[in-house]
Amino acid sequence: MLRFHRGWGRFRTPEGGEVWSLTTNERFGVNGDPRLVQQIFEMLDRGDAAGPDVEPPGSASLIEGLRRIGAVIDDNDQRPGVADPDGRYVHQSEFFSLWETPELSGGAIQDALRGSTVLIVGVGAFGTWIALNCARIGIGTIILVDPDTVEATNLPRQVLYRTADVGRPKVEVAAEMLAVSDPSVKVVTHDRLIREVADLADLAARADLVFNSFGYRVANIRDIIAETCVRTGTPSLLSGGSTLGPLCVPGRTACYQCMVDGDGALAGTIDKAVANRWLPPRSPFAPLIAAMSSLAVWEATRFLTGCSAPLTENAVWSVDLFKYEMTRITGDRRPSCAVCGTGNDR
Template identity: 30%
Template sequence: MRVRLKDCAWERFGDDLILVHDPREALTLADPDGIVRTLVETLSAGPATPEELAARLRDRGHELTTEDVREGVLGLDSLGLVEKADDQWLGDSRLDERHFSNLTFFGAYSSLERSRADFVRKLRDAHVLVLGVGGGGSSLVQCLAGFGVGRLTLVDRDDVAPRNFARQFLYRHADIGRSKVERAAEWVRDYDPGIDVRAVDRWISGPDDLADLMDGVDVVAGGLDGGPDIQLVVNEAIMRAGVPLVCGGMGRTEVMYCSVDPGVSPCLLCDESDQPSPAEQTSAGVARRLSRGLRLNNALIAPIAMQVGSLIAYETLRYLTGFERPRAAGQRVILDLRTGLTPQATPFPRDPDCRACALVPERR
């Protein structure tokens, strides 16, 4: 396998080599005999196999075996400094241009084991079920399309209305009165004809309303309008299917997102287990009953809608590619508008008797 050095800068400092790949941090590598510097300089001249590198290093006066060089390369790999040289691109000039930024992003996470092209291929093979294409959902659709997710199933029941234009940029004045989900699917097809998109104009009132949409889905993402228990309906559906969920939205002065990894993290119903019952004759019970009955007009303005959509999309990206672990699995991440959108995570309790967690099929 040919090895490539990622873009970086270095300089000798006494017996050390100072090396910078990510501007936020500098690596200091002990290098009293200059071998590390010579290895880095040799790699910077172009991709090479460990055998070729060993030969080049011997030409520069370092008598190292191929195994010595291989161990050195693995050390650089552990620091995120090298990657596979022959799998940076998708092999199609049109696709390489289309996914240039995505490939560049994943270059920060690529290694000898997994190339940047591997991550993008994973996205192109993925299927995401998007629930809701309104406020945050419309931004979510745009992000997923930008990733190049290969298959999207969009679910919504609303029609385009003038009040949507403060925050939903998939739609135009001429779309007023049309099905949002049909128009959103049209937008995706116009944006990238290579994405397979399906529009489902359907009201979701129970888990069975989602059952026929789960086949082959990798992640369910978004949020639906409905009663206070609509997210528990979605939670039961994803637990039955064993498919991760990423959802979010806005309260009056808070932005929230969370995710559920069935069989791994606590679920949304677990989160209900330590909440006071609205029927309790306590101050907490009364407060919850009042909160559940409170009618909130949609205060989701454009930048907040885009933030909700992007947070959900980024967590979805974690599930789809594994470039890093899901950050919101089994916890609620809240960004408080009153404190400048400072995030704070609160883990869900784990309910050993949760009836939704008991529905999760055995993992393959």
């Protein structure tokens, strides 16, 4: 049966009506007899519009126009969700319905998360918030890597740890806490120090996405993660500090080094930091870390489910959380890039 797309709003106007997309804000006027428009809107709200033969007369062409712009779909062909036996994610599936298609329901989009595997390298400030969000939204498998133990100084900003956990392995505690969020999420832990690509390659190869949460600070581990993902062909999302992106799909989109090489101001700042052995101050403040980590997981959700096009492919977002301003820096994949260039493709 035909019904309104769940990602579209509608209301009556003196000219007939208006519909608009809640995700793109596209708006369209629906001209005609206001009473007829209202009657059709009510039928589509109920989901009992049958198509071209629907009554009253004159409604078929109006409904077909709504269908052409995507405001109306036939849910007979939709694949429902199947991976939520206890109804835990019913409201989240409703959220994903904003991006439903004639083939996929919001529940089916939720299933895509359940079928995904992510790798989180480092279960510290950003890593714990990312891991918690990944478990809360129902990502099926979460791989955690960290060789450290919990310290008292971690507690103000690393959300998975408690006072009683001081001295315990971070990955062990994190796995216990994530199981509380959703026991059906599979958490795989590795108490492993990453010194080179070989230490990480086997894990990256199993993931659909790797979270590289070391940002644009001068960090050897960030480079190891990036190189590993290029070699294994695994997409990775760079975040950390006040930056988000790029989302690097090896062989297709720019990596962080492409972005640095393509932006003189960014490259100059990093070069000076290296020359002076100076690192930007960290932001060990839980609310800001939580905000940036949540953006990273939302961007990962876009990529893993395909519900909405990622906004960090060939782009970096710089987020000023003091002024609430965001700046988007775009770039292109560079064939000569030392990290992801043609000579490094595997």
